[in-house]
Amino acid sequence: MEEKKTLYSGMQATGALTLGNYLGALKNWVRLNEEYDCFFGVMDLHSLTVRQNPAEFRQNARKLYALYVAAGLDPEKNCVYFQSHVSAHAELAWILNCFTYVGELGRMTQYKDKSLKHADNVNAGLFTYPVLMAADILLYQAAVVPVGIDQKQHLEITRDIAERFNKIYGDVFTIPDAYFGKHSAKIMSLADPTKKMSKSDENTNSHILLTDDKDTIIRKFKRAVTDSDTVVRYGEDKPGISNLMDIYGSVTGKTHEQIEEEFSGRGYGDFKLAVGEAVADELAPLQADYERLLKDKAYIDECIKKNDDRARYVSNKTLRKVKKKIGLTEV
Numbered sequence: 001m002e003e004k005k006t007l008y009s010g011m012q013a014t015g016a017l018t019l020g021n022y023l024g025a026l027k028n029w030v031r032l033n034e035e036y037d038c039f040f041g042v043m044d045l046h047s048l049t050v051r052q053n054p055a056e057f058r059q060n061a062r063k064l065y066a067l068y069v070a071a072g073l074d075p076e077k078n079c080v081y082f083q084s085h086v087s088a089h090a091e092l093a094w095i096l097n098c099f100t101y102v103g104e105l106g107r108m109t110q111y112k113d114k115s116l117k118h119a120d121n122v123n124a125g126l127f128t129y130p131v132l133m134a135a136d137i138l139l140y141q142a143a144v145v146p147v148g149i150d151q152k153q154h155l156e157i158t159r160d161i162a163e164r165f166n167k168i169y170g171d172v173f174t175i176p177d178a179y180f181g182k183h184s185a186k187i188m189s190l191a192d193p194t195k196k197m198s199k200s201d202e203n204t205n206s207h208i209l210l211t212d213d214k215d216t217i218i219r220k221f222k223r224a225v226t227d228s229d230t231v232v233r234y235g236e237d238k239p240g241i242s243n244l245m246d247i248y249g250s251v252t253g254k255t256h257e258q259i260e261e262e263f264s265g266r267g268y269g270d271f272k273l274a275v276g277e278a279v280a281d282e283l284a285p286l287q288a289d290y291e292r293l294l295k296d297k298a299y300i301d302e303c304i305k306k307n308d309d310r311a312r313y314v315s316n317k318t319l320r321k322v323k324k325k326i327g328l329t330e331v
């Protein structure tokens with residue numbers, strides 16, 4: 001049997017997830033998990049660049065883990081684990097820091113954006129965030145990294161760091177490719193379709209949380225901002241309707257043309273209701289599983305332990321090799 005390539009991805013462990021996170025990331029991960037040997041991390045070390053309330057943070061990280069599993073990342077088939085439980089991440093990040101230039105980190109747009117947004121806490125972690133991300137990916141020799149388009153630059157710097165290292169020490173790291181899924185539409189805010197859907201938006205009608213109940217979902221879609229004509233058609237001049245079509249298409253698998261046909265001659269009201277119902281139906285089994293998993297602490301603990309061990313084993317192989325190559329002593 002041909003060996004599967006490795007896939008790596010993860011999300012930060014902060015707060016609830018939105019429909020955007022699900023359709024843009026999680027759902028695609030689930031689609032890919034037969035084809036690749038997959039590692040999915042709860043990226044709790046990355047979350048430390050922002051000050052966290054310890055009790056909430058601990059809970060949110062476990063909730064994210066449960067959500068991964070509920071969404072279909074089977075912890076028996078994929079390695080679903082906690083980044084902070086595997087010390088190789090922090091160790092390799094340090095080493096890679098010494099192979100990364102201040103100049104290239106300073107060009108990262110996410111760093112620039114976040115240091116403006118959190119001007120009172122521009123910590124060194126925010127600056128070296130992409131190096132930790134490179135360590136995550138390179139430790140597992142990942143070939144494929146499904147990420148949102150906002151992480152493209154971080155993938156590029158990961159490749160640059162890996163190539164730089166390999167050039168000096170030989171083929172130590174697999175050079176990863178970013179994977180932007182064909183299906184993974186970027187989901188926009190329901191209140192302002194020119195902005196990305198975000199859970200930090202104060203207007204709660206702007207985003208669907210994965211934990212929203214059916215009535216809430218339908219109500220939020222009813223209120224979604226559209227435009228003044230009444231035709232369900234995809235186009236740059238119709239960002240609101242186009243966003244709803246992307247959502248409906250991601251959930252049902254229908255193309256834009258099929259959706260236009262389905263709703264031709266019918267108004268926005270019908271369409272919005274159909275989108276709301278389709279989303280609620282898609283999320284219902286996930287929500288039921290999630291509720292069940294949150295109550296089953298023993299099962300989740302067991303999954304975490306087992307998967308942490310596998311992640312430690314795989315990542316330590318790479319770390320040992322790196323240490324040897326650069327001349328750190330062994331006994």
Ligand code: TRP
Pocket residue numbers: 008009010011012043046132133136137145146147151
């Ligand atoms: N920075 C990523 C995000 O915010 C999360 C992340 C951390 C990640 N390490 C990773 C994604 C490694 C892919 C691979 O979305």
